[in-house]
Amino acid sequence: MYDLSACKFAPFSAFKMNEFLSCKYKFFLRYIEKEKPIEVFGSSLEKGRFIHHALEFYPDKPTPFKFSMLSESEQNEAFHSLKKIIGSDKIKRLLSYPKDSLEREFSFKIYDDWSLEKTETNKVLIKGDIDYYNRETNRIIDWKTGKIYPDKSVLQIKLYALYGILKSNQDFEASYYYVEHNEMYSEEYKADDLDNIKKYFSDIINTIESEKTFDKKINRLCEWCSYKHICKPFTMNIKGETHGKEMGSIST
Numbered sequence: 001m002y003d004l005s006a007c008k009f010a011p012f013s014a015f016k017m018n019e020f021l022s023c024k025y026k027f028f029l030r031y032i033e034k035e036k037p038i039e040v041f042g043s044s045l046e047k048g049r050f051i052h053h054a055l056e057f058y059p060d061k062p063t064p065f066k067f068s069m070l071s072e073s074e075q076n077e078a079f080h081s082l083k084k085i086i087g088s089d090k091i092k093r094l095l096s097y098p099k100d101s102l103e104r105e106f107s108f109k110i111y112d113d114w115s116l117e118k119t120e121t122n123k124v125l126i127k128g129d130i131d132y133y134n135r136e137t138n139r140i141i142d143w144k145t146g147k148i149y150p151d152k153s154v155l156q157i158k159l160y161a162l163y164g165i166l167k168s169n170q171d172f173e174a175s176y177y178y179v180e181h182n183e184m185y186s187e188e189y190k191a192d193d194l195d196n197i198k199k200y201f202s203d204i205i206n207t208i209e210s211e212k213t214f215d216k217k218i219n220r221l222c223e224w225c226s227y228k229h230i231c232k233p234f235t236m237n238i239k240g241e242t243h244g245k246e247m248g249s250i251s252t
């Protein structure tokens, strides 16, 4: 049982935990100051949404995707990429399992008693979304579009493993599938790893809950940060006091 009584930030998600781990100041702005993010909505993001949308429904006919910002040539390029992706033998194999062994595009909740079932007393500790869950092979896949970064975050993969082991009580595999590159990154977990995975998440949650100083962490993704309009990472280097916390010191 995770003690949620003094928790300020539950329920958690992979996104929320990664926001903290990638830059505590960003986490501070979003979840403490409740500042409105300004999404940096690039064409590659829209192409990624289009490909996700198509994979969600494939091989059934997807509802039409409304492009808001891709030019005609970019749309053609996106369709061309999609054709290549769904033509790949690996994707065809993954999506050809009987429908009753696959679950796609769904949300889950993990409660503070580390169960998946709601009771009268438990509360949501972590929630998440899954692209592809195969009950026959005990595997979860997250479709990834765009570049393959060598420094992959495994937090999301561990969260899938946590869900998968809780659900199946068996060994489990969780993967990122970089669909535009036809490459898969996978981690395998034993059912016996469950306690270690719970500890991994408890430690992260405890760290977030006990944080006092929310430092900036200027990094290569600042350019796409939804708070760069407030943070101004490349022009500011100040220290100030906000809610009794020292803000704005820079760690790189």
Ligand code: SF4
Binding pocket: 022, 023, 025, 026, 216, 217, 218, 219, 221, 222, 223, 225, 226, 227, 228, 231, 232, 233
């Ligand atoms: S712009 Fe960079 S340093 Fe500033 S909040 Fe975003 S990630 Fe953190």
